[in-house]
Amino acid sequence: MAQSDSMAENQSGETLVVDEQLDSSLESVDAAEASVLKIAEETGFDEEALHKIGMAVRESMVNAVVHGNRYSGRKKVHLRVSTAADHLAVVVRDEGEGFEFENLPDPLSEENLLRQSGRGLLLMQAFVDRLDVRRHEAGGTEVRMVKYLSGG
Amino acid sequence: MSVKLTTRQVGDVTVIDAAGRITLGEGASTFRDTIRDLASKGNKKLLLNLGDVSYIDSSGIGELVSGFTTVTNHGGVLRLLGLNKRVKDLLQITKLYTVFEVFDDEAAAVRSFS
Numbered sequence: 001m002a003q004s005d006s007m008a009e010n011q012s013g014e015t016l017v018v019d020e021q022l023d024s025s026l027e028s029v030d031a032a033e034a035s036v037l038k039i040a041e042e043t044g045f046d047e048e049a050l051h052k053i054g055m056a057v058r059e060s061m062v063n064a065v066v067h068g069n070r071y072s073g074r075k076k077v078h079l080r081v082s083t084a085a086d087h088l089a090v091v092v093r094d095e096g097e098g099f100e101f102e103n104l105p106d107p108l109s110e111e112n113l114l115r116q117s118g119r120g121l122l123l124m125q126a127f128v129d130r131l132d133v134r135r136h137e138a139g140g141t142e143v144r145m146v147k148y149l150s151g152g
Numbered sequence: 153m154s155v156k157l158t159t160r161q162v163g164d165v166t167v168i169d170a171a172g173r174i175t176l177g178e179g180a181s182t183f184r185d186t187i188r189d190l191a192s193k194g195n196k197k198l199l200l201n202l203g204d205v206s207y208i209d210s211s212g213i214g215e216l217v218s219g220f221t222t223v224t225n226h227g228g229v230l231r232l233l234g235l236n237k238r239v240k241d242l243l244q245i246t247k248l249y250t251v252f253e254v255f256d257d258e259a260a261a262v263r264s265f266s
Contacts, residue, residue: 059209066176114251117210117211119210119213123209
């Protein structure tokens with residue numbers, strides 16, 4: 001595996017504070033949101049930023065549980081949270097089949113506005129300062145979100 | 153807490169007062185069932201008051217859109233009332249401001265149906 005995070009600082013000055021595997025359930029969505037928000041609050045984010053971080057984590061967890069792992073009892077959602085002096089990084093990875101980012105319908109185009117779903121990534125993008133979505137070597141999709149303390 | 157919905161009649165407009173969170177799971181399904189029920193019973197003028205809704209996620213937004221489509225398909229109209237800043241921001245981000253008619257004042261919203 002290319003990524004070899006440890007509890008030590010990595011090149012971005014990040015310290016890994018959470019590294020856990022969660023069940024593919026809606027309870028895990030709530031648990032991940034609560035866990036990240038606690039760390040974000042301790043890191044010094046204000047209420048508005050906390051709301052945005054919470055929403056982004058929620059959306060990424062829902063994607064992982066519902067669309068990635070499809071609620072499978074055999075599949076886990078991997079949550080990693082790292083803190084640094086000026087930012088918070090959250091990585092959510094599922095064990096699903098993955099998807100092609102480019103093939104997703106644009107939720108902002110006229111013909112898709114009335115679709116019921118497909119807005120999760122759009123919201124994540126709006127609420128964090130950096131969003132990277134990639135297919136993980138071990139299978140599944142990995143979403144990495146970074147929020148800066150000085151960000152919007 | 154998930155969402156709590158209560159309906160009241162103002163003239164011929166059915167006002168749905170929502171409070172809580174409209175998120176994936178119970179919140180979103182309660183919301184969906186209520187809107188479908190009202191639309192299928194022939195309520196044509198629906199005003200959804202989101203004044204006490206603290207949180208909506210993308211699933212909740214999906215339910216708002218789905219409710220809008222359901223009501224429209226039944227020949228009715230669904231409008232929104234009392235959005236807080238966060239919900240307004242969500243509608244901006246998702247461009248749904250172009251779909252929903254949104255009001256801050258209930259009396260003005262009710263009048264808009266006549």
